[in-house]
Amino acid sequence: MKAMNPMKLFGSVRPATKNKTITYLMVLIFFGISGILVQTGSVGSLFTGLLVPMCYYIIMAVSLNLTVGILGELSLGHAGFMCVGAYVGGIFSLLTKDAISQVWIRFPLAMLIGGLCAALMGILIGVPILRLRGDYLAIVTLAFGEIIRKVVQNIYIVSDKNGLHFSFVNTVNPASIDLATKEEILNGPMAVSGIPKDTTLWIAVLMVMITLFVIMNLVDSRSGRAIMAIRDNRIAAEATGISITRHKLIVFVTSSFFAGLAGVLYAHFSTITPVKFDYNMSILILVFVVLGGIGNIRGSVIAAVILYALPELLRGFQNYRMLIYAIVLIVMMLLNNNAKFIQFKAGLGRKLFHRKAKEAA
Amino acid sequence: MSYLEVTNIGISFGGLRAVDDFCLNIEKGQLYGLIGPNGAGKTTVFNLLTGVYQPDKGKVELDGVNLTGRSPVEINQNGIARTFQNIRLFNNLTVQDNVKAGLHNQNSYSVFEGILRLPRYRRQEQAMDKRAVELLKVFDLDQEKDTLASNLPYGKQRKLEIVRAMATHPKLLLLDEPAAGMNPNETAELMETIQFVRGHFDMTILLIEHDMKLVSGICEELTVLNFGSVLVQGNTGDVLNNPEVITAYLGD
Amino acid sequence: MSFISYLVSGISLGSIYALIALGYTMVYGIAKMLNFAHGDVIMVGAFAVFTAMMTFQLPVWASILIGILVCMILGIVIERVAYKPLRGASPLSVLITAIGVSYLLQNLALLIFGSSARNFQSVVTLPAWQVNSQLSISGETMVTIIVTTVIMIVLTLFINKSKPGRAMLAVSEDRGAAQLMGINVNGTITLTFAIGSALAAVAGVLLCSLYPQISAYTGQMPGIKAFIAAVFGGIGSIPGAMIGGILLGIIENLSKAYISSQLSDVIVFAVLILVLLVKPTGILGKKIQEKV
Numbered sequence: 001m002k003a004m005n006p007m008k009l010f011g012s013v014r015p016a017t018k019n020k021t022i023t024y025l026m027v028l029i030f031f032g033i034s035g036i037l038v039q040t041g042s043v044g045s046l047f048t049g050l051l052v053p054m055c056y057y058i059i060m061a062v063s064l065n066l067t068v069g070i071l072g073e074l075s076l077g078h079a080g081f082m083c084v085g086a087y088v089g090g091i092f093s094l095l096t097k098d099a100i101s102q103v104w105i106r107f108p109l110a111m112l113i114g115g116l117c118a119a120l121m122g123i124l125i126g127v128p129i130l131r132l133r134g135d136y137l138a139i140v141t142l143a144f145g146e147i148i149r150k151v152v153q154n155i156y157i158v159s160d161k162n163g164l165h166f167s168f169v170n171t172v173n174p175a176s177i178d179l180a181t182k183e184e185i186l187n188g189p190m191a192v193s194g195i196p197k198d199t200t201l202w203i204a205v206l207m208v209m210i211t212l213f214v215i216m217n218l219v220d221s222r223s224g225r226a227i228m229a230i231r232d233n234r235i236a237a238e239a240t241g242i243s244i245t246r247h248k249l250i251v252f253v254t255s256s257f258f259a260g261l262a263g264v265l266y267a268h269f270s271t272i273t274p275v276k277f278d279y280n281m282s283i284l285i286l287v288f289v290v291l292g293g294i295g296n297i298r299g300s301v302i303a304a305v306i307l308y309a310l311p312e313l314l315r316g317f318q319n320y321r322m323l324i325y326a327i328v329l330i331v332m333m334l335l336n337n338n339a340k341f342i343q344f345k346a347g348l349g350r351k352l353f354h355r356k357a358k359e360a361a
Numbered sequence: 362m363s364y365l366e367v368t369n370i371g372i373s374f375g376g377l378r379a380v381d382d383f384c385l386n387i388e389k390g391q392l393y394g395l396i397g398p399n400g401a402g403k404t405t406v407f408n409l410l411t412g413v414y415q416p417d418k419g420k421v422e423l424d425g426v427n428l429t430g431r432s433p434v435e436i437n438q439n440g441i442a443r444t445f446q447n448i449r450l451f452n453n454l455t456v457q458d459n460v461k462a463g464l465h466n467q468n469s470y471s472v473f474e475g476i477l478r479l480p481r482y483r484r485q486e487q488a489m490d491k492r493a494v495e496l497l498k499v500f501d502l503d504q505e506k507d508t509l510a511s512n513l514p515y516g517k518q519r520k521l522e523i524v525r526a527m528a529t530h531p532k533l534l535l536l537d538e539p540a541a542g543m544n545p546n547e548t549a550e551l552m553e554t555i556q557f558v559r560g561h562f563d564m565t566i567l568l569i570e571h572d573m574k575l576v577s578g579i580c581e582e583l584t585v586l587n588f589g590s591v592l593v594q595g596n597t598g599d600v601l602n603n604p605e606v607i608t609a610y611l612g613d
Numbered sequence: 614m615s616f617i618s619y620l621v622s623g624i625s626l627g628s629i630y631a632l633i634a635l636g637y638t639m640v641y642g643i644a645k646m647l648n649f650a651h652g653d654v655i656m657v658g659a660f661a662v663f664t665a666m667m668t669f670q671l672p673v674w675a676s677i678l679i680g681i682l683v684c685m686i687l688g689i690v691i692e693r694v695a696y697k698p699l700r701g702a703s704p705l706s707v708l709i710t711a712i713g714v715s716y717l718l719q720n721l722a723l724l725i726f727g728s729s730a731r732n733f734q735s736v737v738t739l740p741a742w743q744v745n746s747q748l749s750i751s752g753e754t755m756v757t758i759i760v761t762t763v764i765m766i767v768l769t770l771f772i773n774k775s776k777p778g779r780a781m782l783a784v785s786e787d788r789g790a791a792q793l794m795g796i797n798v799n800g801t802i803t804l805t806f807a808i809g810s811a812l813a814a815v816a817g818v819l820l821c822s823l824y825p826q827i828s829a830y831t832g833q834m835p836g837i838k839a840f841i842a843a844v845f846g847g848i849g850s851i852p853g854a855m856i857g858g859i860l861l862g863i864i865e866n867l868s869k870a871y872i873s874s875q876l877s878d879v880i881v882f883a884v885l886i887l888v889l890l891v892k893p894t895g896i897l898g899k900k901i902q903e904k905v
Contacts, residue, residue: 074705095736128890134704135647137888139844141486141883142837150879168876177734214476221475221482222465222489229451229462235905236449239411240528241437241466279837283712295453329713330695337702404905414905445905 016220023298024211030305040203045344052269052308056262057308059211061288061300063258066215068286069295070224071251072231074138076282077145078259081118084278085260087152089114090195091185095159097196097247107159107198111207111264118260119253120180121148126252145220145282153274157186191271199269202328207265208301211258216297223250291332362425364389364565365533370409370419370429371589379405380589383419383569387533387582392559394597398610399556402589403569405448411443412436424532435477438466440532441481444539445521446569452511456502456521459510460493467492486547496524500554515549521553527562536568541574541598548572552579573602576599584608615747619870620863623857625754625823627862632816633839634846634854635768636809642785642849645703650691651710651813652836653718658684658814659821660722664734668853673736680816688810689803696797722829730831735822741762757819764815765855768808772851781805785849818862838865847898856896861885 037043060082067075089110100106125144129137156167164185179219187191200254218224227247229237238244272352292303308330315320363386371381380402388521389392395403408414410421412433421428428436451459465521468489500520505513510521519539526534540554541550552575558564570576576583576597583600585592587609593600598604633655640648661683667674680715695714699707739752772778781803783791792798820835821827838861846857864884888896 034580068705074708123403128886132889132893133847135641135773135846136893136895138647139841140889141888145840147879147882150876151716154875168873217470217476217478219473222461222468222470222485223472225454225458225462225467228458230455232451232453233449235413235433236445236451237414237444237462238433239445239449240463240525241434242432242462287709287712290705294703294705320724322716323724324746326713326716326720330710330717332782333710333713334695334698337699337706410905447904 001192017279019298020212020220021122023216023301024209026298027205027212027301028206030209031201032226034094035201035205046312046315050312051201052199052204052307054308055201055208056265057285058208058266058301059060059258059262060285061292061304062211063217063255063262064285065289065295065297065300066218067251067295067299068253068289069138069185069300070219070231071227071248073143073248073251074134075255076257076286077141077143077148078285079277079279079281080145080148081121081256081259082263082266082281083148083152084121084275085114085118085263086185086272087192087263088117088278089260089264090192090272091157093196093198094185094192096134097194103196103198104344105225106132106196107203110198110268114259114264115261118263119257121260121348122252122256123249124258126249130248140153142282143277145277145279145351149274149277152186152277155186156188157184159185159239175324188272191273192267193271195267197268199265201353204265204269207261211261212297212301215258218254219297223247225302227251269306287329324333362422363387364391364424364584365567366420367410367576368420368421368422369434370406370421372405372414378589380409380416383409383589383591383595384499385584387565387567388479389424389565390559390563391565392555392581393565393585394576394583395567395569395573396576397479397586397592398528398585401586403586405538405589406538406586407443407569410436411441437529442526442529442531444519444526444537444580446541448515448518448522448535448552450510450518450521450525454510456488456497456507456510456513457493459521459525460496461489461564464489464492464523467528467530496528496534498522503535505532513584515542517553519543523554523558527564529557532565534564534566535545536566536570538569538571540570540572545574550576551575555579573601608612618750619748619866620749621758622754623863623866624857624859625757625862625868627842627859628758628833629816629823629840629858630813630818630839630862631855631858632761632764632819633835634843634858635765635851636653636678636812636816637840637843638846638848638854639781639805639809641836641843642851643802644692644696644700644705646707647711647840648716648806648809649708651809652834652839653715653722653779654684654687654810654813654832655820655835656722656819656827656829656832657718658810658819659733662736662818663731663815663821663827666734666736673738673881677736677815677818680818684810684814684817685807688806690868692803692806697802715876719829719833727761730815730826730828733825733827735825736818737822739847740816752875753819753822756881758824760815760819760896764812766886768812769851777801777804836891838881844886844895845888847895849899850895850897853895853897 031051038048056120061080064075064078066074091104092113093110096106117171129140132140147291156166199288210344226242229240229242230244233243244353288303289300291307292299311321311325365385365387367383367385369382369384371383372379383406395406397403405414409416412431412435415430418430425439426439428439428441438490451462454462468485474482482537493505494506495591497506500516500523502520502524505517512520513521523539539552543551555566556579559566580597582595583597585606586602592609593603593606621693628719633651637648638650640646658680662676662680665671665679666673671679675726681753695710698708699710735753737752737756741752742750742755742841744750772781778797780791781804783796784798784801788798816830839858840858842861843854844851847862865877865881868880872880
């Protein structure tokens with residue numbers, strides 16, 4: 001067998017496949033090295049505690065970019081799907097803690113159920129808003145996100161020997177509850193206690209890889225082209241026989257499923273209260289997506305990691321960190337849209353790639 | 362019965378009757394022209410035929426299938442493809458991907474098969490790549506297949522729109538001012554291309570044009586539209602010499 | 614309390630939303646952007662008045678004037694520094710920048726005033742009106758309704774009758790044509806922001822008089838709700854903003870009274886969604902026909 005030049009082999013691969021591989025490698029290398037550093041105790045607990053959240057924020061950003069960057073519709077309620085996933089998945093684990101004691105059965109089930117419920121919510125919300133465009137769609141997604149949060153904030157679930165009791169008003173009527181076996185499951189705006197902390201780093205990274213695999217392959221397929229066609233020119237897409245409804249629904253379902261998945265990871269790592277899933281979180285994720293590049297999946301990964309870590313690492317500045325964050329945001333947006341800066345970036349890029357080409361020759 | 366049979370379609374916008382009692386009969390394989398002064402309603406007719414607007418009366422039938430009142434997606438799936446007066450390409454997709462978007466309905470692999478990269482996905486994608494390049498070659502665009510559509514020069518963008526329309530495997534091709542913004546050389550080349558498309562793909566073509574050289578050069582029959590109504594219909598030579606037509610264009 | 618009293622306080626709350634919504638809608642109409650930071654300008658206005666009254670012991674009328682002035686300057690500065698350079702950028706970019714400005718204002722306020730809510734001394738000294746044994750309307754409610762009504766009338770007259778007002782209409786209709794007609798587009802846009810911010814200041818003062826607490830987050834929820842009201846009424850439409858705001862206030866108050874105070878927001882949002890489903894461009898919104 002003649003020896004094959006590996007670079008030549010790599011060169012004949014489709015550019016899309018090359019790009020995806022680079023993204024997978026970046027994730028694996030970053031978390032791989034971080035994981036090792038954590039194991040060897042080389043990094044403090046601050047950084048360690050950031051790694052798992054980075055994963056679910058990556059999933060949130062990538063799934064939102066599918067809606068905002070690939071489909072081209074502005075969604076301001078993404079946190080609502082995370083909320084649904086977190087609560088459904090979390091409560092499932094809570095209720096089945098004893099019945100299904102093996103984590104490797106229970107946790108995947110929780111993730112699946114949480115994701116599916118979020119996806120269902122995605123359809124419920126997606127169908128009515130199919131006709132809306134632009135700012136109107138944005139405002140409705142914002143409203144839906146708030147509705148989900150507020151509803152969850154007002155649900156009270158208590159279990160006793162007779163089963164589950166639901167209420168929308170302050171803790172369920174005590175007369176109907178057998179106090180001896182009473183257990184609070186959901187207590188309105190309070191945190192849910194008792195969800196097993198099943199999310200480990202390698203599970204979280206696995207979920208990131210799965211999310212990237214599904215979404216990047218979706219984009220690089222017939223459906224992805226159709227979705228981007230709708231984004232670029234809706235009228236031409238229709239005239240080319242592409243169904244707007246079907247593809248918008250594909251996007252909503254996929255995007256919300258993964259947001260729900262991220263929520264399940266969150267619930268099994270940190271405490272969940274409804275107020276954490278408000279529009280401030282939706283906006284936070286949107287910022288990740290925009291700064292990482294709208295439509296740029298790898299950019300979302302990088303932005304989620306850096307921008308999530310930044311305020312946390314700026315804790316030294318304590319009071320000023322959010323202020324700095326806000327200023328950085330504004331400056332970045334101004335720079336990104338400044339013609340001179342764009343030219344400067346392009347020139348920099350050319351210099352870097354020129355050097356790489358010369359080295360490879 | 363004609364291949365394309367349009368009977369008495371019409372539409373109003375606000376108080377204005379934009380198109381009224383429009384009738385058209387095109388036989389299979391014809392190269393037909395729709396002409397008229399600016400604002401006559403020609404693009405509106407196209408929009409009525411392709412489902413962008415719904416006619417408030419009348420009927421549209423293609424190859425025996427009733428297309429009246431159906432959605433643009435359905436109408437394309439039933440055989441009508443079009444280009445637009447103001448080019449509507451998928452600007453952030455490459456030339457090849459624009460064509461592959463046109464091939465969307467010629468393929469059937471599901472979302473799951475796509476995501477999991479199952480054999481049907483691979484087979485069909487490879488076939489699509491081949492077909493897209495074939496189509497692009499016909500229009501001499503295959504060298505630019507990886508260029509972003511927005512980076513093509515104007516003339517090539519117009520051609521790409523036609524390629525994309527052809528990719529949807531239509532029975533009837535509607536071209537809305539394909540020669541707009543072209544110089545005489547480009548127009549001559551376009552005339553050849555359109556005739557080639559008609560012959561090679563066995564295509565029926567209806568085009569809107571202002572360029573009389575193109576119209577008289579390749580169209581077999583014409584309909585003249587004025588103020589939303591049909592003025593004259595018939596074979597090209599007769600129509601272009603009709604004094605009413607000349608008056609409509611030049612005024613009294 | 615009776616239905617009438619809930620209705621009246623709903624109208625009062627709604628007129629505040631209307632004032633804020635006017636700011637959103639005018640800016641949207643003219644600059645085609647959603648000024649996400651608008652809600653926080655309300656907070657700044659309220660804090661300016663608060664500081665003038667509490668720290669500097671200035672009389673009420675002077676404090677309010679200062680508040681309006683501060684907000685107008687703030688609005689103009691924000692427009693010049695953050696929004697003007699982004700004219701022509703994608704709507705998403707502008708939205709994110711506006712979000713940045715919003716965070717900036719909130720965090721500045723947090724730094725200066727701390728995170729705990731302060732008590733805001735109502736600026737209204739009018740005593741409550743005891744209509745009958747069951748109905749009493751507070752001074753704040755009356756002043757709010759009267760002031761906002763006057764402002765809305767003046768604003769409508771200004772926009773339709775005065776030269777700068779009509780310039781605003783022209784620029785929002787067709788910026789290019791307006792420029793060709795000799796209208797100072799930059800000045801008109803700046804004026805719009807200034808007026809919107811002034812309205813926000815008034816809204817802030819009235820809001821904090823009605824619900825006498827103030828914190829860095831005071832403007833956030835009313836801002837969102839007023840934004841919803843503006844879209845509800847048809848974004849870009851001034852009468853729409855007024856109607857949307859008042860309707861929203863009424864729906865919110867009646868929901869609080871008769872259904873649940875916790876779920877009142879849910880109902881408000883749900884109503885918005887229903888309206889938009891039936892009329893996708895809002896109550897008075899214009900349907901924009903895309904040219905094919």
